[in-house]
Amino acid sequence: MAAVLEDDVMDESRVARLESDVAHMQRDVADMKVDIRDGRKEQGSLKADVASLRDEMHTGFAALRDEMHVGFAALHKEALSTRSGCSLLPADFWP
Numbered sequence: 001m002a003a004v005l006e007d008d009v010m011d012e013s014r015v016a017r018l019e020s021d022v023a024h025m026q027r028d029v030a031d032m033k034v035d036i037r038d039g040r041k042e043q044g045s046l047k048a049d050v051a052s053l054r055d056e057m058h059t060g061f062a063a064l065r066d067e068m069h070v071g072f073a074a075l076h077k078e079a080l081s082t083r084s085g086c087s088l089l090p091a092d093f094w095p
């Protein structure tokens with residue numbers, strides 16, 4: 001009889017420990033769900049920020065490209081207008 005009672009006590013302590021472990025796991029899973037929800041919100045915000053940055057960069061690079069085109073065209077025009085008077089370059093340098 002004493003052995004049976006001792007086995008019951010051991011079984012009860014094992015069950016109590018398992019119940020405690022399960023409770024901890026349930027809290028951990030609940031915390032992970034909250035973290036995942038927060039991460040999804042942050043991901044959506046980050047996605048919008050990246051899209052905005054992409055648009056700003058596209059606009060900025062387009063403006064820079066246009067500015068460089070105008071500047072190079074002006075340099076080319078200046079070079080063409082002064083090519084006959086340039087003594088540093090050989091006469092056959094210009095097409």
